[in-house]
Amino acid sequence: MQRKDKQYLIITIIIFFIWSLSIYCLIYIPYRGHMEQLKSNFLKNEQQITALQNFAAQHDNMEDFQVRLQQQKQYWQDKLPDTANDTKFITEIQTAATKDNISLLSIEPLDTVNSSDPYSSHLIKIKIAADYFSLLLFLRDLNELPRYNIIKKMTVNKQTALLQTDLLLQIYFLQKDTPSTDNNIQ
Incomplete structure (x- = not known):
């Protein structure tokens, strides 16, 4: 090479x-x-x-799934309605008080608490007189009411054999200007 x-x-x-x-x-x-x-x-x-x-x-059966989904949707619509109408809720409070042998002294709707969230709330002041166990039953029934509510403040004073209780209850509702998240399920 x-x-x-x-x-x-x-x-x-x-x-x-x-x-x-x-x-x-x-x-x-x-x-x-x-x-x-x-x-x-x-x-x-x-x-x-x-x-x-x-x-x-x-979810083999879509119809059953749609029924369950519709039931859940209805449950949450009942818990968080799109109207601020308190009368139905106050009626439910009165019914629970009667059922639990509670003496309902007063129910007073207070101001609306607005928030930037898609929901707002109302404050309701309730005065009741009851024995200890009836008060516990009433509080349980308040918790089980169909509308979402929170006890913001509770004051209990003993008078004779009864407890006089002041409750500040906050109930929630959707604001009307919030766009609906309604999905048509057919």
């Missing part, structure tokens, strides 16, 4: 090395990243399909 042949061989090897390196840097590395992204998307899609298949398997 002559010197010129060695130079051609070395130049050919160098050119082949440069060509291989450029193919690796310009084609393989970018496409490898793209392939990994496609693989990641594929795995994510597979997980979503599996979740949908599991959902479909758990």
Whole structure:
């Protein structure tokens, strides 16, 4: 082999090395990243399909699922109505008081507490007189009323055999300017 042949061989090897390196840097590395992204998307899609298949398997009968969903929706609409009407709730308080042998001294609706949330609340001041166990039953019944309420303040004073109790009750409702989240389920 002559010197010129060695130079051609070395130049050919160098050119082949440069060509291989450029193919690796310009084609393989970018496409490898793209392939990994496609693989990641594929795995994510597979997980979503599996979740949908599991959902479909758990809810074979969509009509039953829709009925349960409608019942839950109605439950929360009762707990958090879209009107500020207190009369029905006050009637329910009076019914619970009568049932639990509570002497209802007064019920006084107070101001509305506005908030930036999609709901607002009313304060209701209640004065009652009852024995200890009737008071506990009444508090339990207040908690079980269909409308969401919280006792903000409770003051109990003992007078003779009865406890005179002042309650500050907060009841919640959706604001009227809030867009409805009603999803039509058919």
